[in-house]
Amino acid sequence: MLKYLTITEAQEQLLDLPDDLKEDPIIITKYGKPVIAAISFEKYESLLETLEILSDKEFTQELQESIAQGERGETISWNDAKLKLGL
Incomplete structure (x- = not known):
């Protein structure tokens, strides 16, 4: 399931993101709009x-x-x- 995080949430969870990305991409939003799609390497x-x-x-x-x-x-x-x- 696609997960959405704000930029602030992504910053706070940065060290956990590599583990989270093993399953699904994460969409990072700014002012409620998607600005970054993060996927595992x-x-x-x-x-x-x-x-x-x-x-x-x-x-x-x-x-x-x-x-x-x-x-x-x-x-x-x-x-x-x-x-x-x-x-």
């Missing part, structure tokens, strides 16, 4: 990696086509896939 790295992958247009198109094929039922068995890959 692990989630930050994961987001950067995801953005890098999704910025590859060729990969994204292939991924979308693969998802569409799966939704249409155009799949093969695991054994057939292993044979095709020579495993």
Whole structure:
């Protein structure tokens, strides 16, 4: 569940924030409006990696086509896939 803190609350809880961020992001507000989204460094790295992958247009198109094929039922068995890959 998303947690909201004022800037003052965030300052008061600064030493506890790393533990709190393991679960969910924290939105820090100023005058009642969100101004900062705090996330764990692990989630930050994961987001950067995801953005890098999704910025590859060729990969994204292939991924979308693969998802569409799966939704249409155009799949093969695991054994057939292993044979095709020579495993």
